[in-house]
Amino acid sequence: MSISQSQPAVVATGLRRAFGDQVVLDGIDLEVAEGSVFALLGPNGAGKTTAVRILSTLIGADGGEARVAGHDVAREPHAVRAAIGVTGQFSAVDNLLTGAENLVLMADLHHLGRGEGRRRAAELLARFDLEDAAHKSAATYSGGMRRRLDLAMTLVGDPRVIFLDEPTTGLDPRSRCTMWEIIRDLVAGGVTIFLTTQYLDEADELADRIAVLDQGRLVAAGTPDELKRRVPGGHVRLRFTDAAEVELAARALGGSADEDALTLHVPNDGSVRSLRALLDRLDDASIEVDALSVHTPDLDDVFFALTGRPSTEKENAR
Incomplete structure (x- = not known):
């Protein structure tokens, strides 16, 4: 974009x-x-x-x-x-008109000439993959x-x-x-x-x-x-090859360890600066990481945090 x-x-x-x-x-x-x-x-x-x-x-x-x-x-x-x-x-x-007729009507409302209006309608029908339905009622x-x-x-x-x-x-x-x-x-x-x-x-x-x-x-x-x-809950998930590395990383970084899954969840906002700082701390401690993934809150979490309600809640629209 x-x-x-x-x-x-x-x-x-x-x-x-x-x-x-x-x-x-x-x-x-x-x-x-x-x-x-x-x-x-x-x-x-x-x-x-x-x-x-x-x-x-x-x-x-x-x-x-x-x-x-x-x-x-x-x-x-x-x-x-x-x-x-x-x-x-x-x-x-307008359900009483075909797709092409709807577009030609809009062209008339925009004061396009007859030829220009039909050309524009044909161009848009092609662009929106509606050519096959151009002469069918919009109701269908x-x-x-x-x-x-x-x-x-x-x-x-x-x-x-x-x-x-x-x-x-x-x-x-x-x-x-x-x-x-x-x-x-x-x-x-x-x-x-x-x-x-x-x-x-x-x-x-x-x-x-x-x-x-x-x-x-x-x-x-x-x-x-x-x-x-802006919403708390973001973390980095670190995976290791053995439980000893998980324990070392937990002592160095804090976070929540899962020794069975050989993973450590460390609070992190996912920004480049905070990720770089985390990796530097791992390097300083000579800890090897098998895999790393960043987990950040999604817009549903943002919406709930900012409005105090889930995004699916319905109210009377204005």
Whole structure:
């Protein structure tokens, strides 16, 4: 995944939004680099969809400022809309039309000429492996095909920034992997992806940076690895060839030994510096290690530590 060093694709400062007495966004700050994948995580009801709706000009903010693709979302909404694409939690596909007709309709809405619109539709049908189903009713499409068509419709306008709100909800593992490859291809072409998802493995797999939203506030931000290192529980597993080496290593390093398995678990955050220090201590003690593996907390552990609840917990979404 390549990250451009030019101006951020999305910047939000002090973004606030309430619905009645319920504060949904409580002064959040975001910055998303061009040509990257940014994932916004949080429990249902945390404010993720509200943030996407504000940044994509679908609703206004009560306070704060935001710029998308260099344009102010409040003062230049038309310029923002011309630069973005939005794929929501629920497909915008028209079941009464074929796949090709859905794409041509989007081309008409973008004021493309008849010939250009058909060319663009054919190009996207091929790109998303929908050529064989191009002239079939979208009502006959599988869930994965519908999501691909939905994203293809978003791309008709050649957006620079795409908001993907829960793009793989309900998809089978193969369809999810296909969508991941499409996202990677888009980013390789310079598109910025702003992703919200309940699937933490998806964020771990795709995102350059992640922010965690809880009860309307950002509680953490960083790369996936940076967030994992914030949570205790990481360790290095050392395996030895005999019990004597395990005992020597335990005296030198501490940790939890399993003499039957000939292993020693040593607390470690997995960073290069801490691993180098551990190996230096082994060398100083002239202890030979047969194998070494690093075990760090995953994003589920991060999510639970930051929000106080597992990632699978469901609440009323806003």
